[in-house]
Amino acid sequence: MGSPLDFLLSELRERGAIPFDRFVYLSLYHPEFGYYTGKRLLNSPGEDFFTAPELSPLFGRVVASFIKRKIEELSLPPVIVEVGGGKGFLAKDLIEYLNPREYYFVERRKPPWWLGGKVKWLRGLEELPGSLEGVVVSNELFDAFPFKRILKMGGELYEVFVVEREGRLAEELRPFRGELPCEPEEGCEYPFFIGWEEFFRALAGKLRRGLFITFDYGGSCREVASKRSFRAYREGRLVDDYLDGVGETDLTADVDFTRLRGLLAGAGFEEVLYKPQSSFLLENGIERFASPAELPQVLTLLVDMGRRFKVLAGQVG
Numbered sequence: 620m621g622s623p624l625d626f627l628l629s630e631l632r633e634r635g636a637i638p639f640d641r642f643v644y645l646s647l648y649h650p651e652f653g654y655y656t657g658k659r660l661l662n663s664p665g666e667d668f669f670t671a672p673e674l675s676p677l678f679g680r681v682v683a684s685f686i687k688r689k690i691e692e693l694s695l696p697p698v699i700v701e702v703g704g705g706k707g708f709l710a711k712d713l714i715e716y717l718n719p720r721e722y723y724f725v726e727r728r729k730p731p732w733w734l735g736g737k738v739k740w741l742r743g744l745e746e747l748p749g750s751l752e753g754v755v756v757s758n759e760l761f762d763a764f765p766f767k768r769i770l771k772m773g774g775e776l777y778e779v780f781v782v783e784r785e786g787r788l789a790e791e792l793r794p795f796r797g798e799l800p801c802e803p804e805e806g807c808e809y810p811f812f813i814g815w816e817e818f819f820r821a822l823a824g825k826l827r828r829g830l831f832i833t834f835d836y837g838g839s840c841r842e843v844a845s846k847r848s849f850r851a852y853r854e855g856r857l858v859d860d861y862l863d864g865v866g867e868t869d870l871t872a873d874v875d876f877t878r879l880r881g882l883l884a885g886a887g888f889e890e891v892l893y894k895p896q897s898s899f900l901l902e903n904g905i906e907r908f909a910s911p912a913e914l915p916q917v918l919t920l921l922v923d924m925g926r927r928f929k930v931l932a933g934q935v936g
């Protein structure tokens with residue numbers, strides 16, 4: 620295989636243009652050069668970004684204590700499914716504090732070697748056993764699905780496509796006539812994630828009884844649609860030249876929790892929690908788990924990440 624650019628150009632020559640969600644999918648998940656699935660990311664914390672479990676085991680400890688209480692309250696077996704566990708830091712902390720009977724690690728990329736035989740690696744929810752009882756957890760999963768970019772200009776909606784111009788990738792706007800959960804405001808952009816419906820259908824098909832809990836950045840439909848919430852990061856920095864660094868650039872956008880909550884309810888879950896991550900961490904006693912030396916991480920988790928991130932949880936069965 621040639622370079623990521625060659626691959627994209629050959630697809631563009633065949634198709635003329637590709638919708639932005641296809642560009643995101645290839646950029647993040649192409650088996651050879653995808654940002655997540657290629658060889659770029661090693662498994663050390665904070666390579667290009669710090670997620671909460673990479674920042675500190677405190678996050679995992681608080682999540683574990685919440686899960687432990689829920690397992691007792693609902694008389695669930697100690698079975699954990701983590702979706703999109705990435706470098707495995709949350710898995711490490713949850714396994715340490717919960718000592719689960721099973722830990723299914725549902726990921727597109729291979730789990731780190733040091734998790735050893737403690738996790739069962741599955742590539743998709745469909746590989747889970749049926750009639751499952753337990754807890755399904757994820758951190759920063761939904762922001763990593765492919766998404767369309769729909770923007771509003773002069774009162775009209777447009778969709779971003781990627782095209783070829785003189786041997787380079789470029790963007791082209793085409794009128795958008797589909798349905799949206801939320802319309803962007805004038806001059807703003809709505810990230811329309813693809814694959815969330817299928818995810819919840821698969822989840823509902825597997826989890827007979829249990830809890831689903833997810834953490835991510837984002838807000839209500841209105842909040843997400845009132846800015847340009849699409850972002851591209853390379854080596855930890857926000858970049859604008861995302862068309863030039865395919866495979867080296869993380870593409871992401873804020874999560875529309877109004878839509879996510881609707882999908883969770885539609886999949887038969889009763890919502891038990893939706894709040895800022897900071898409130899969740901405080902209510903579940905983060906200060907009890909932290910040593911004085913961990914105060915800086917507590918502050919980052921509560922103040923910086925805590926306000927931008929939300930937690931959503933639902934019960935089924």
Ligand SMILES: C[S@@+](CC[C@H](N)C(=O)[O-])C[C@H]1O[C@@H](n2cnc3c(N)ncnc32)[C@H](O)[C@@H]1O
Pocket residue numbers: 655656670671672673702703704705706709725726727728742743757758759760763764
């Ligand atoms: C932003 S990273 C978060 C990693 C980790 N949860 C953390 O907090 O450090 C998103 C991860 O989700 C994985 N992912 C995305 N879509 C997925 C899907 N449909 N099923 C399983 N994993 C997925 C990606 O491979 C990537 O490792």
